[in-house]
Amino acid sequence: MEPAKDTAGRFDHLRGALRAYPPLIWSFLYFFFLLTGYYVMRPVRDAVAASNDPAMVFPPAMVEWFAARGVDLGEFQIQALFTGTFLSMLLLQPVYGALVSRFPRRVFLPVVYLVFIACLLGFYVAFDVDMPGRGGAYFIWVAVFNLFAVSVFWSFMADIYTDPEARRLYGFIAAGGTVGGLLGPEITSRLVSQLGVGNMLLVSAGFLALCLVCILRLGPWARQRERDRGNLADDEAMGGRVLEGLRRIAADPLLRALAFLMFFGVGVGTLLYNEQNAIVREMTAGNPAAAEQATAFFSTIDKWINWVVLVVQVFLTRTLLIRFGVAPLLMVPALAILAGFCVLFASPLPMLVAVVQVLTRASEFSLSKPARETIYTRVDREARYKAKAAIDTVVYRGGDLAFAWLHKLMAVFGSSGVFAGGILVAGAFTASAWRVVKEQAKLPADRH
Template sequence: MDPSSPATTRFGRFRAALSESPPLLWAFVYFFCLLSGYYVLRPVREAMAASSDVQAVFPPAMIEFFAVRGLALKDFTLQVLFTCTFIIMLLLQPAYGWLVSRYPRRVFLPAVYGFFIGTLLLFYVLFDSGMPGRGMAFFLWIAVFNLFAVAVFWSFMADVFSNAEARKFYGYIGAAGTVGAILGPVLTRTFVERIGIANLMLVSAGFLMVCVVCQLRLRLWAVAREQERRATSGETPMGGEVLAGLKLIAREPLLRWLASLVVMGVGVGTLLYNEQAAIVRKFYTDPAASTAYYAGIDMAVNALTLFIQLLVTRWLLRSFGVGPALLIPGGAIILGYSLLAASPLPMMVAIVQVVTRASEFSLTKPARETIYTRVDREWRYKAGAAIDTVIYRGGDLSFVWLHKFVSAFGSSAVFGVGLLAASAFTFSGWKLLREERKLPSERDAASGQRGSSRADAAV
């Protein structure tokens, strides 16, 4: 191969980045294992949500409660699951706020992952014994796991990497996660019939144990960076109020627009997800055909995401900042929903689904997380987690019921509402960009902290 070829040059840049920043390799392994562990379990969640075996999904008491009132629980499976997920998030948010307020980073990071590893062992027992209601319990658990574990990861990365490093390296880290997202379903598809669903819980737990090892290693660089910038140490308890995250979102314009961006992004995805299921039921009556349709979408999403992360994200963030990464996905989604409103065919739905999910993973998410490198720890760990959990699931809940209402008027009506949500998503990105530009640069913030330290020493 020609040493000057693009492929060799890109690989050379990646090797140079690893040499320049030793923690990058540990972050790479961390996100790879995190998403591998999640995507090993994601097909189990989808199977439970789509299962016709109501006894496997819901506990007997809930089934009886609905039956007494003349309601078939299977007709409201997603609505009930999304509603319960939101309630769980509301209950857990204060618990998480208490944890990060009272304990230092070296305690609460392993504690969060230790909790998930322990509950995976419990689910191994539930699935191995065929416990009724295991589907609902697992659906709720994996929703909590996906949001909290990933939110903690990106908050931690903002402790480890500076803003300039985030622009250079977050594309690589995101690509590692995408590779893990590809590997997870491959492992499930290859081994589930041989080892059974219960043993997939142990496979995922193994990936999470590697994540804990990576946390312990990366903590050393986080401490060193805080000492270099004379920033508040993450090795001491953060303090503050348990509900400080939600209060910060209500008070700070930048966080409000971040929350709005997340809600509208969730709305676009939820409307498309639910309408896609209805269209697939209409056009693909054979389960094998519908499975192949969904598998093709997942493969295309992961392939496009990886392509953008490796070739576009890093260059875009380094050259132009977060602006294009926040605004380009909105424009693409507006175009896609406009086409769907006119022609809601399965192939067109698949194309828009691929573009929507790939742009979120490869552009919007890295841009949002880059912003967190320029704010203090309470914003990252409390407000950021609240946005990615309670706010996120609140958007899910709102739009899943909105779809139930609007779908009565046909697919074109659903996609018309989706077009409004996509427009609001783009507007939120624009407003967020304006607020982001008001933040002090990292160099200014560091200078201010050093000046403050010198002044304190002089006093």
């Protein structure tokens, strides 16, 4: 009967938290709406990456320019998309830094989401009229959206909750996103063949509009938390230099360790993603309904990932964070991913690639990410919004770019060559996780 008692106690705690922490409800809904909207659009992005039609992905002039020089752009599709994404991040990071430095939170958070909604409406038109090159622009935009929107969400959560509260509640808040991650692919897989790709973007825009409502409702708790920390100018602009986040990463050992953890974590994910993409491109080659087929396949993968994440978040994340802190949540996924790459090196079967992909992303969302986000509750506001944003965007997409091209080189030696290199990357990821565990232990229990 002990497991039943433990489960009952866990849900009693959740009911008590809902009564004691009204912002928990809005935080849960915010992440739910955000990831539902994202997972409606994500399978469309993945289908673009796996497309065998370069004219849909890239502008005709770009395709012709490379063809005139003997380069088939379709052979470098993923690498070109990741390069464009990284360059976009470099251009947008100063813009984000300027927003954070010059405008209070009540202004720049809604502005960020209004811009995202406007972009989705623009892409709806582009897909509706079959605009050439729409796929590449959309792929890059979704990558930018994912990192900025999710990074801002967790920065906002760190404004609202203390470190002890984060350890108790972040698992439940993250579960809101996981439920959204289950609903989003389900909506897409059921409706994309009936409504078409373009109309799915309108569905995403509707969920982002609901995020705006949650931001406005959570504002008072964020301001109160800043006052509790002794920051009387709680909702004023932070000021400082636009590129302050990158300077802080270079100077702070903890932020630097978090940046390395992000870089190598992206590395293992990118190597797996590219192998999976090659499988899907081969699977859908010559199929007139390739876009819909690929979108449905990626929706299925996303659903499996989010079911695993939901179970772990509900039954493990909170307990591990409260009893042991961040160490097991960072180290266990790293060691599991290292083991997964060793298995793939020995037997690089397509089904095993999918299984390790589920393991990698599920452990990131259910364990590693909540652990990293609790660390940010113990640092200052500039680190939460500026350094964290730089890690979650520039460092993340820099890793994407580096490992996308590295994959192209390793693929010459076949899947076994890719996964042999992946073992080294997973080893560096594990070492970075250990470094973060050591550095965060030097922080006070709650700096504020």
